[in-house]
Amino acid sequence: xxxxxxxxxxxxxxDGYGVLDNFLTADEVVALTARLHxxxxxxxxxxxxxxxxxxxxxxxxxxxxxxxxxxxxAVAEEAAFLARIEQFMDYVNQTCYLGLRDFEFHYxxxxxxxxxxxxxxQFRSDSRRKLSVICYxxxxxxxxxxxxxTLFLPGTQPGQAExxxxxxxxxxxxxxxxxGRLEHEVRPAARQRLSVTGWLKTQGVF
Ligand SMILES: O=C(O)CCC(=O)C(=O)O
Ligand SMILES: [Fe+2]
Numbered sequence: 001x002x003x004x005x006x007x008x009x010x011x012x013x014x015d016g017y018g019v020l021d022n023f024l025t026a027d028e029v030v031a032l033t034a035r036l037h038x039x040x041x042x043x044x045x046x047x048x049x050x051x052x053x054x055x056x057x058x059x060x061x062x063x064x065x066x067x068x069x070x071x072x073x074a075v076a077e078e079a080a081f082l083a084r085i086e087q088f089m090d091y092v093n094q095t096c097y098l099g100l101r102d103f104e105f106h107y108x109x110x111x112x113x114x115x116x117x118x119x120x121x122q123f124r125s126d127s128r129r130k131l132s133v134i135c136y137x138x139x140x141x142x143x144x145x146x147x148x149x150t151l152f153l154p155g156t157q158p159g160q161a162e163x164x165x166x167x168x169x170x171x172x173x174x175x176x177x178x179x180g181r182l183e184h185e186v187r188p189a190a191r192q193r194l195s196v197t198g199w200l201k202t203q204g205v206f
Contacts, residue, residue: 005091008176012131013096016178017151019167023084023135023174031077033137036107036194039067045109063114064186066106069196081105081196085133088174089200098130098202105133105198110147114193116186118152121199122179129179129199136169137194143168147189149175151182169193 004020011018024032039045045065049058069078082105089100110116122129134149141147151165167175177184179199186193 002087002091005088006095008174009092009095012092012176012178016153016182017165018176020174020176021170022172023088024081024137024172026172028077028080029137029139029171032081032196033139033194035075035077036067036109036137039107040065040109045107048108060117061119062116062186064108064110064116066108066197068104068106069198081135085198085200088133092131092200098200100130100200101203102128102201103133103198104201105196108195108197110186110189110193112191113188115188118150118183118185120180120183127180128201128203130202131200132177132179132182132197133200134169134175134195134197136171136173136175137196138169138171141168141170141193145189145191145193146187147191147193148187149184150187151177151184153182169195 008018008020045067047058048062048064048066069082071079071082074082085103085105089103092098093100121132147169149167149169151167153163153165155161155163
């Protein structure tokens with residue numbers, strides 16, 4: 001068992017979310033970022049969709065561009081990332097019994113000035129999504145760069161106010177939270193903001 005994932009599991013069980021720094025080493029972040037930029041320069045990214053609305057409407061909600069990672073076409077650094085995610089998923093299954101069987105991940109680029117308004121990941125498209133996972137690829141991110149992830153934790157007692165958690169999108173950092181329970185948003189980013197985002201899923205019907 002991979003003990004380094006334990007703090008994030010404890011966070012998920014206690015609070016519905018966990019954060020783990022150095023999920024990727026600095027060298028791995030640099031290498032994966034280079035692959036991202038190559039693919040984007042080749043025109044492989046598309047504006048992220050949120051449903052059937054027009055792109056202009058969607059941009060009021062989210063402004064990121066994405067590219068799904070596919071096992072078949074993954075280069076070495078991408079395959080290594082997906083293998084690490086698989087280890088993480090195995091560890092979660094051994095400790096949390098969520099019955100995770102599958103995952104899907106995409107690169108995400110938030111150009112300067114873009115954001116993703118408050119939302120819930122799960123029910124938009126696929127109720128098999130159990131855990132949302134984001135790994136940031138940013139070099140030397142400063143608080144003044146904006147782009148923070150805000151998690152809205154529901155109060156645990158009746159009448160208790162929700163709590164806002166602010167997470168800086170620091171390179172190599174992994175964030176994981178319950179897809180069906182925690183609403184969240186990406187604050188406007190003042191500089192280009194890079195990540196790999198995905199979902200750990202159960203099998204079964206939508
Ligand atoms: O990049 C982040 O911090 C969150 C992204 C997100 O909420 C999403 O892609 O659904
Ligand atoms: Fe989200």
